Amino acid sequence: MEHVAVRQLRSAAGTEPGLDGKFVGVNIRAGTFQLLHCDVQSHSGACIAIHGADADPVVRNCAIHDGKQAGVYVFDGGRGRLQGNDIYNNEYAGVLLKRGGNPTLTRNKIRDGRETGVFVCHESTGVLEENEICRNQGSGIVIK
Secondary structure, three states: OOOOEEEOOEOOOOOEEOHHHOEEOEEEOOEOOEEEOOEEOOOOOOOEEEEOOOEOOEEEOOEEEOOOOOOEEEEOOOOOEEEOOEEEOOOOOOEEEEOOOOOEEEOOEEEOOOOOOEEEOOOOOOEEEOOEEEOOOOOOEEEO
């Protein structure tokens, strides 16, 4: 998956097993994959899963919404850069960082979720710069 770019994908809803055995819209396991100007949702699990030490994608200017779990789930050492996305109306956190997830989030809107905007736990890190996190039913950011 090295240096692959996908542009203007319209909803890959529930095609690849991910979070808790549920299906995710886009599952990124490795590479410097680019997801640009896409509309991603999931009817079963997270919209986007980024996991594994070799996963370092760019997700830019996408609508990431209506996930039955997290909007973006970064775990097991996954990295990546999320830039200028609209992340909204997800059942779990808009962005969930778990088990060593370490992305950089810049200028995203993380809004209108049914739980926390950004949830960081289990030895995860990350950088959040110039994001708008609002109108989530839980806290804007939780670090555990």
